[in-house]
Amino acid sequence: MESILIIDDEADIRDILGYNLKKEGFQVLTATNGIEGIKIAERENPDLILLDVMMPDMDGIEVCQLLRSKSSTAHIKVCFLTARNEDYSQIAGFDAGADDYVSKPIKPKVLVSRIRAILRRSSDEQTVNSSLSDALTIDRDKYVVTKKGESIHLPKKEFELLALLASEPEKVFDRDFILETVWGTGIIVGDRTIDVHVRRLREKIGPEYIKTIKGVGYKFIDLQ
Amino acid sequence: MESILIIDDEADIRDILGYNLKKEGFQVLTATNGIEGIKIAERENPDLILLDVMMPDMDGIEVCQLLRSKSSTAHIKVCFLTARNEDYSQIAGFDAGADDYVSKPIKPKVLVSRIRAILRRSSDEQTVNSSLSDALTIDRDKYVVTKKGESIHLPKKEFELLALLASEPEKVFDRDFILETVWGTGIIVGDRTIDVHVRRLREKIGPEYIKTIKGVGYKFIDLQ
DNA sequence: AAAAGCTTTTAACATGTTTTTAGAATTCGT
DNA sequence: ACGAATTCTAAAAACATGTTAAAAGCTTTT
Numbered sequence: 008m009e010s011i012l013i014i015d016d017e018a019d020i021r022d023i024l025g026y027n028l029k030k031e032g033f034q035v036l037t038a039t040n041g042i043e044g045i046k047i048a049e050r051e052n053p054d055l056i057l058l059d060v061m062m063p064d065m066d067g068i069e070v071c072q073l074l075r076s077k078s079s080t081a082h083i084k085v086c087f088l089t090a091r092n093e094d095y096s097q098i099a100g101f102d103a104g105a106d107d108y109v110s111k112p113i114k115p116k117v118l119v120s121r122i123r124a125i126l127r128r129s130s131d132e133q134t135v136n137s138s139l140s141d142a143l144t145i146d147r148d149k150y151v152v153t154k155k156g157e158s159i160h161l162p163k164k165e166f167e168l169l170a171l172l173a174s175e176p177e178k179v180f181d182r183d184f185i186l187e188t189v190w191g192t193g194i195i196v197g198d199r200t201i202d203v204h205v206r207r208l209r210e211k212i213g214p215e216y217i218k219t220i221k222g223v224g225y226k227f228i229d230l231q
Numbered sequence: 232m233e234s235i236l237i238i239d240d241e242a243d244i245r246d247i248l249g250y251n252l253k254k255e256g257f258q259v260l261t262a263t264n265g266i267e268g269i270k271i272a273e274r275e276n277p278d279l280i281l282l283d284v285m286m287p288d289m290d291g292i293e294v295c296q297l298l299r300s301k302s303s304t305a306h307i308k309v310c311f312l313t314a315r316n317e318d319y320s321q322i323a324g325f326d327a328g329a330d331d332y333v334s335k336p337i338k339p340k341v342l343v344s345r346i347r348a349i350l351r352r353s354s355d356e357q358t359v360n361s362s363l364s365d366a367l368t369i370d371r372d373k374y375v376v377t378k379k380g381e382s383i384h385l386p387k388k389e390f391e392l393l394a395l396l397a398s399e400p401e402k403v404f405d406r407d408f409i410l411e412t413v414w415g416t417g418i419i420v421g422d423r424t425i426d427v428h429v430r431r432l433r434e435k436i437g438p439e440y441i442k443t444i445k446g447v448g449y450k451f452i453d454l455q
Numbered sequence: 456a457a458a459a460g461c462t463t464t465t466a467a468c469a470t471g472t473t474t475t476t477a478g479a480a481t482t483c484g485t
Numbered sequence: 486a487c488g489a490a491t492t493c494t495a496a497a498a499a500c501a502t503g504t505t506a507a508a509a510g511c512t513t514t515t
């Protein structure tokens with residue numbers, strides 16, 4: 008589950024945002040000021056921090072700069088909460104390393120969709136990196152496989168199979184696991200079904216990417 | 232001309248507000264309760280709804296949530312009318328997706344300036360979102376699609392479908408998601424309903440914009 | 456209140472693609 | 486070289502989508 012840390016001095020805001028984010032399935036952490044927020048961020052390593060710009064003692068900009076300067080928190084996504092016409096803070100915020108900002112009054116639905124967008128952005132990048140060899144890219148969202156810039160059309164099962172194998176290059180996936188994941192538990196298909204799919208995948212993306220481990224299963228080779 | 236829907240059970244309020252808004256050049260629609268209001272909103276697609284929080288049967292919060300949950304009304308701006316010390320309603324109101332609120336007793340001049348502010352804000356936002364590809368523009372506010380300067384009339388469902396797909400070009404939307412978003416959760420329609428809508432969309436905007444991913448769903452292609 | 460016009464949904468059928476199967480050929484490890 | 490596992494091939498079966506026309510729902514007009 009994705010976790011979100013809210014840093015805001017106003018209890019009302021913390022409550023409303025917390026309520027809405029929990030409802031959407033996020034794990035919620037809260038802090039009432041910058042110092043506390045940084046401590047929690049270090050300890051809990053949340054996926055994203057919602058950070059109020061205007062706070063007494065230490066403002067959001069400062070907090071963000073501190074987060075960015077520590078290696079244990081530098082990677083955490085930060086989204087600023089700003090009052091409507093604090094235009095300057097948007098600029099200063101991005102400057103300080105924010106990923107996005109949302110203006111008050113905050114509409115929960117807007118906020119949630121922005122949060123999802125930020126998190127998706129980062130997970131996309133990872134997907135691309137992890138399932139990417141120099142020549143091959145796999146984009147689950149767009150359902151597209153690219154080889155040396157040329158996009159290759161793959162039908163659903165072949166795509167799912169490739170995406171699974173490529174999700175952990177070098178790891179051997181055994182036939183039962185592949186069947187469960189790509190076909191679904193309980194679905195019974197003949198012995199040769201996987202083979203045929205692998206064959207056609209090799210035909211389309213090139214045979215060098217998928218290696219057979221006889222008696223066990225298949226693995227994706229990340230060609231450097 | 233910008234249109235405003237007033238939903239309030241008290242005839243006095245409807246009359247006073249209606250009179251003032253007409254004088255300011257708005258087109259005014261009225262409804263005496265939530266159900267009627269939602270119907271009118273769907274049919275007339277007003278630019279903004281003034282929504283009384285305290286009403287018998289269905290209160291404003293509920294009405295607003297319903298409006299937000301339907302794709303055909305989700306984009307309409309909502310401004311709550313609240314009694315002076317209903318503080319909680321401000322919180323619950325934003326929670327339900329309101330854009331602003333005005334406390335009674337309402338001073339017409341204040342209300343008009345608030346309304347102008349909301350509409351101005353929204354038209355700014357929409358401009359950014361509306362031009363999605365060079366050839367095709369989609370304006371949620373006006374419910375208009377333009378292709379190379381020529382405006383194309385699309386019925387509601389087709390428009391919503393296009394707007395959804397175009398909201399993230401290249402991304403594949405699966406059939407379940409499309410059904411949930413455009414038709415609504417729990418609404419059951421036949422298997423071929425989406426296809427037929429896609430077909431007619433392609434007929435009107437050109438077949439090259441919407442691509443089928445067999446077994447998965449559809450995606451919008453952003454032609455450069 | 457009926458008629459005319461749209462929009463939306465349904466249903467039946469056509470089409471083309473994907474998935475599965477099965478047998479023969481081949482490969483691989485021991 | 487032997488046997489088990491995998492690949493290859495082609496055809497059958499299953500499936501998803503496209504296409505049409507008509508029916509069912511709405512709104513607006515008369």
